[in-house]
Amino acid sequence: MGNFAVLGAGAWGTALAKVLADKGNRTTLWAHRPEIAEHIARDRVNARYLPGIALPETLHPTGDLEEAVRGAEMVVVVVPSHGLRDVVRQARPYLPPEVLICSASKGIEQESLMLMSEVLHDELGTHVSPRLTYLSGPSFAKEVAVGQPTAVVVAGASEPETHAVQQAFATDRLRVYSSLDVVGVEIGGALKNVVAIAAGAADGLGFGHNARAGLITRGLAEIARLAMTKGANPLTVAGLSGMGDLVLTCTGELSRNRTVGFEMGKGRTLEDVLASLGHVAEGVKTAKSAYDLGRKLDVEMPITSEVYRALYEGKSPRQAVVDLMNRALTRE
Numbered sequence: 153m154g155n156f157a158v159l160g161a162g163a164w165g166t167a168l169a170k171v172l173a174d175k176g177n178r179t180t181l182w183a184h185r186p187e188i189a190e191h192i193a194r195d196r197v198n199a200r201y202l203p204g205i206a207l208p209e210t211l212h213p214t215g216d217l218e219e220a221v222r223g224a225e226m227v228v229v230v231v232p233s234h235g236l237r238d239v240v241r242q243a244r245p246y247l248p249p250e251v252l253i254c255s256a257s258k259g260i261e262q263e264s265l266m267l268m269s270e271v272l273h274d275e276l277g278t279h280v281s282p283r284l285t286y287l288s289g290p291s292f293a294k295e296v297a298v299g300q301p302t303a304v305v306v307a308g309a310s311e312p313e314t315h316a317v318q319q320a321f322a323t324d325r326l327r328v329y330s331s332l333d334v335v336g337v338e339i340g341g342a343l344k345n346v347v348a349i350a351a352g353a354a355d356g357l358g359f360g361h362n363a364r365a366g367l368i369t370r371g372l373a374e375i376a377r378l379a380m381t382k383g384a385n386p387l388t389v390a391g392l393s394g395m396g397d398l399v400l401t402c403t404g405e406l407s408r409n410r411t412v413g414f415e416m417g418k419g420r421t422l423e424d425v426l427a428s429l430g431h432v433a434e435g436v437k438t439a440k441s442a443y444d445l446g447r448k449l450d451v452e453m454p455i456t457s458e459v460y461r462a463l464y465e466g467k468s469p470r471q472a473v474v475d476l477m478n479r480a481l482t483r484e
């Protein structure tokens with residue numbers, strides 16, 4: 153059995169820690185707030201972020217980062233993308249030399265416009281590259297936690313390490329594919345959250361299935377353009393991390409990003425929606441990063457641009473749709 157650490161006791165970190173712990177692995181779950189770790193240790197449930205899910209005795213909560221990573225064979229980082237750099241920097245002195253690192257966060261850092269892989273290289277050095285992997289794909293934490301069948305993908309630059317992480321997570325309910333296209337998997341996972349906000353807004357405005365299908369498909373087109381420009385294989389984003397996750401989050405009511413768009417489409421302000429959400433909606437920050445990255449790399453990203461304007465410039469979602477529909481006609 154393995155000795156694993158999961159950094160981040162939100163919904164997804166708790167669900168992934170449960171997957172590993174249910175397989176009999178000693179799994180330490182680090183919580184950003186020590187009181188959350190104390191509560192999980194006492195009640196064997198994470199009532200704040202993953203209510204109603206009993207957590208096994210093999211899962212050890214802690215608020216101490218050094219204790220979490222000391223002796224771990226694999227460290228899974230599942231904090232919101234804006235917190236990943238700081239958490240990794242704090243954990244760095246205690247990371248065992250040969251440890252495998254898996255990021256399950258979906259986002260692009262706002263100031264640097266770096267993918268999580270670029271942030272990890274920046275903080276840990278390029279020599280760790282073969283030991284870095286990225287888990288993504290259509291996977292609501294709640295469904296994974298209760299054992300609903302789910303398929304995800306783990307990407308890494310080195311096949312043996314990627315296969316080790318694939319094996320570590322795989323169960324008869326969680327099917328894990330592998331990929332060598334890190335950038336494609338990361339961009340698919342980050343950008344689908346922005347398109348989910350747009351799809352939610354379309355639903356909130358009262359539009360139909362046609363609008364949603366159009367947004368998913370044209371959203372995928374701009375995700376593919378950005379992925380290709382960053383060196384990825386465009387077919388990667390037609391897979392689980394990309395099309396798969398677009399379908400899930402643009403249609404699934406459990407999606408926090410879709411909820412943000414939906415509520416804004418109904419007329420609520422972003423501040424009001426975020427105040428009541430209770431979880432991170434990565435698409436809000438990623439809309440700005442992706443908008444800036446698209447402009448920097450000269451990639452046309454009309455849906456992302458309209459989501460950015462609705463979130464950051466106060467544009468009404470209805471006007472954003474009007475402007476998307478009235479763009480110059482073009483080839484598919």
Ligand SMILES: NC(=O)C1=CN([C@@H]2O[C@H](COP(=O)(O)OP(=O)(O)OC[C@H]3O[C@@H](n4cnc5c(N)ncnc54)[C@H](OP(=O)(O)O)[C@@H]3O)[C@@H](O)[C@H]2O)C=CC1
Pocket residue numbers: 160161162163164165166183184185188201230231232233234235236239256257258259291292293294430431432434
């Ligand atoms: N939920 C899901 O279904 C899935 C989520 N993901 C991705 O996983 C990542 C985490 O999401 P999820 O677990 O759902 O998030 P949640 O909103 O459920 O929980 C967020 C967690 O991160 C902590 N946190 C907040 N800010 C920071 C920070 N600056 N540094 C460190 N920790 C911080 C929170 O702690 P505190 O209580 O102190 O605020 C909390 O423990 C995201 O990138 C998300 O896109 C990916 C697939 C599925």
Ligand SMILES: O=C(CO)COP(=O)(O)O
Pocket residue numbers: 258289290291292293345348397400401406407408409410432433434
């Ligand atoms: O990434 C997710 C599922 O794959 C979760 O999406 P939300 O953050 O929109 O809930």
